[in-house]
Amino acid sequence: xxxxxxxxxNKYYKLVDQIYGIERMMVDNQLLLAYKDNINEETxxxxxxxxxxKMVGFDEEKKIKKKVFNVLVECLQNVSRHAEPEKGKDHxxxxxxxxxxxxxxxxxTGNMMSNDKxxxxxxxxxxxxxxxxxxxxxxxxxxxxxxxxxxxxxxGLGLLDIARKSANKFEYDFRKLSDKKTYFTLKVNIxxxxx
Numbered sequence: 001x002x003x004x005x006x007x008x009x010n011k012y013y014k015l016v017d018q019i020y021g022i023e024r025m026m027v028d029n030q031l032l033l034a035y036k037d038n039i040n041e042e043t044x045x046x047x048x049x050x051x052x053x054k055m056v057g058f059d060e061e062k063k064i065k066k067k068v069f070n071v072l073v074e075c076l077q078n079v080s081r082h083a084e085p086e087k088g089k090d091h092x093x094x095x096x097x098x099x100x101x102x103x104x105x106x107x108x109t110g111n112m113m114s115n116d117k118x119x120x121x122x123x124x125x126x127x128x129x130x131x132x133x134x135x136x137x138x139x140x141x142x143x144x145x146x147x148x149x150x151x152x153x154x155x156g157l158g159l160l161d162i163a164r165k166s167a168n169k170f171e172y173d174f175r176k177l178s179d180k181k182t183y184f185t186l187k188v189n190i191x192x193x194x195x
Contacts, residue, residue, distance in 0.1 A: 026099075029099040029100070029101055029106075030099050030100040030101065031097065031098070031099040032051060032054040032055070032098045032099055032100065033047065033050055033051055033054060033096065033097070033098045034095075034096075034097050035047060035095065035096040035097075036093075036094070036095045036096075037094065038094065039076060039079045039080050039083065039094040039096065039111075040080050041080060044073075044076040044077070044080055047072075047076065047096060048069065048072060048073065048076070051068075051069070051072060051098055052069070055068070058100065060192060064105070064190070064192055067165050067166070067190050068098075068105045068107075068190050070161070070165050071107055071162050071165050071166055071188055071190055072098065072107055074158045074159075074161055074162045074165075075096075075107050075109045075162065075186070075188065076096070076109075077158060078109065078158055078159070078186075079094050079096070079109050079111045082111070082113065083111035083112060083113065084111075084112055084113050084114050084117075084181070093110070093111065093112045093183070094109070094110065094111040094112075095108070095109065095110040095111075095185075096108070096109055097109075100192075103189075103191060103192065103193070104168075104189040104190055104191045104192055105189070105190045105192065106187060106188065106189050106190070107187070107188045107190070108185060108186070108187045108188075109185065109186050110183060110184065110185040110186075111183070111184055112177075112181050112182070112183055112184075113181070113182055113183075113184050114180065114181065114182070115176060115178075115179070115180055115181065115182050118174050118176075118182050118184070121184070122172075122174065124159060125159065125170050125172055125186075128159055128160060128163045128170065129163075129169045129170055131163070133164070133167065136160060136163055136164045137164065139160055140157065140160045140161065140164060143157055143160065144157065162188055165190070166188050166189060166190045166191075167190075167191060168188065168189045168190070168191065170186060170187070170188065171186070171187040171188075171189075172184070172185060172186045172187070173185045
């Protein structure tokens with residue numbers, strides 16, 4: 001064990017403090033799952049199964065659980081389809097956090113993306129955030145009728161569907177990491193109680 005006068009001692013206690021801070025955050029936010037690694041279709045299925053087993057401990061209406069799972073599936077699909085890892089890396093920078101606070105379940109995803117795609121995504125998120133529930137429903141129906149699929153396999157419905165099911169505005173952040181890459185985080189809150 002490192003001694004007090006040793007630099008290793010300071011590193012050790014700093015690490016212990018960080019671990020304790022993470023543990024407190026997990027307890028305070030009733031964190032169900034924290035995951036950092038490759039997110040693809042196979043891991044998405046495993047993550048969904050883990051969340052399903054953890055949700056058993058929550059006394060929530062079936063309707064709320066269904067919303068959480070629907071939003072989770074859409075969020076995982078977005079990460080698996082749109083994350084762009086750094087050259088030579090395989091989505092290892094993707095994250096998923098799921099928890100429950102007093103008023104809602106929350107899902108946070110994070111992934112690397114190209115800088116040249118951030119402005120378009122920001123505009124899309126901002127446009128969705130401006131829509132009320134009726135406008136979200138109408139826009140969703142409009143896109144369903146068009147059914148024009150992108151090169152990534154979606155028709156642009158995923159974010160609209162998340163917004164509709166969560167009945168909340170998106171919280172998001174873009175952190176430019178280099179001339180080519182940005183780290184994108186998205187937080188979705190799914191309210192509990194009457195909607």
